Amino acid sequence: MSKIRSIERILPPPPAHMVGDGFRVHNFFPGNGQLGLQRMSPFFLMDYGAKVDFPPTDTPRGVGVHPHRGFETVTISYHGKVAHHDSAGNSGVIGEGDVQWMTAASGVLHKEYHDREWSKKGGMLQMVQLWVNLPAKHKMDSPKYQPIKREEFGKFILPDNGGTIEVIAGNYKGTTGPASSFTPIEMYNVRLQPNSAVSLSLPENYNTGFLVIEGEITISNKTIKSDHFVLFANDGTDIEVKAENEAIVLILSGEPINEAIFPYGPFVMNSKEEIIQAYTDFDNGLFGYLED
Numbered sequence: 001m002s003k004i005r006s007i008e009r010i011l012p013p014p015p016a017h018m019v020g021d022g023f024r025v026h027n028f029f030p031g032n033g034q035l036g037l038q039r040m041s042p043f044f045l046m047d048y049g050a051k052v053d054f055p056p057t058d059t060p061r062g063v064g065v066h067p068h069r070g071f072e073t074v075t076i077s078y079h080g081k082v083a084h085h086d087s088a089g090n091s092g093v094i095g096e097g098d099v100q101w102m103t104a105a106s107g108v109l110h111k112e113y114h115d116r117e118w119s120k121k122g123g124m125l126q127m128v129q130l131w132v133n134l135p136a137k138h139k140m141d142s143p144k145y146q147p148i149k150r151e152e153f154g155k156f157i158l159p160d161n162g163g164t165i166e167v168i169a170g171n172y173k174g175t176t177g178p179a180s181s182f183t184p185i186e187m188y189n190v191r192l193q194p195n196s197a198v199s200l201s202l203p204e205n206y207n208t209g210f211l212v213i214e215g216e217i218t219i220s221n222k223t224i225k226s227d228h229f230v231l232f233a234n235d236g237t238d239i240e241v242k243a244e245n246e247a248i249v250l251i252l253s254g255e256p257i258n259e260a261i262f263p264y265g266p267f268v269m270n271s272k273e274e275i276i277q278a279y280t281d282f283d284n285g286l287f288g289y290l291e292d
């Protein structure tokens with residue numbers, strides 16, 4: 001039985017803060033308690049870098065070497081180029097529209113900088129970084145790295161020139177996304193043309209929220225402006241999105257991980273003991289080595 005999902009909250013972008021000197025982000029969740037720690041589980045954190053212009057520089061801006069354990073970082077670029085290096089030996093540059101899906105799991109060191117060539121010209125950066133939690137049984141798996149180019153996304157063409165749905169993970173009406181995840185996740189970019197509408201059906205128990213990247217959309221007669229996040233109640237399946245002008249919306253929906261959570265700093269574990277262990281392992285060099 002399909003049933004309309006209702007809007008629980010519409011969140012304007014919280015005040016921005018800098019991550020290193022390269023990322024000016026709005027932390028929508030977990031935030032300072034504005035949403036519960038697990039309200040968007042399996043998504044633990046969302047930092048949104050709304051559009052910002054960086055002047056040219058020969059020294060790329062960004063954030064230096066730091067560790068992660070217990071989750072995955074998923075970075076989506078909408079404008080600008082970001083480079084990544086990690087202690088598992090993986091590196092790459094994500095350009096406009098591309099995604100980098102890094103599984104830290106048992107632990108990596110990584111650094112995230114604007115691409116050197118891009119930095120020389122400077123320009124507009126707009127990106128999203130998500131921390132996707134891992135269930136306890138996968139927290140100590142080996143690290144993994146999935147660079148995903150925009151061309152590799154599943155592409156569902158909407159009827160009547162309505163636009164396209166780019167499927168990053170999961171499945172929209174038979175079109176599947178290239179990213180592999182440890183728990184069921186639906187992640188799409190919905191790119192709407194003027195005067196179009198799209199219907200989405202997402203399992204009722206999946207925690208679901210949309211981030212408006214470009215333009216504005218209407219859902220259940222409510223307008224959601226660009227840079228705003230709409231959180232849905234878990235009271236139905238169906239959502240109809242309408243756009244009067246061009247719009248881009250990031251769709252996040254996932255089956256919650258029903259486990260205790262203990263996040264601290266760059267680690268997301270299940271207990272305080274595991275956090276202490278993470279710091280001990282980090283101090284003992286078990287996360288490997290990465291040059292700054």
Ligand code: MN
Binds near residue numbers: 068
């Ligand atoms: Mn990081």
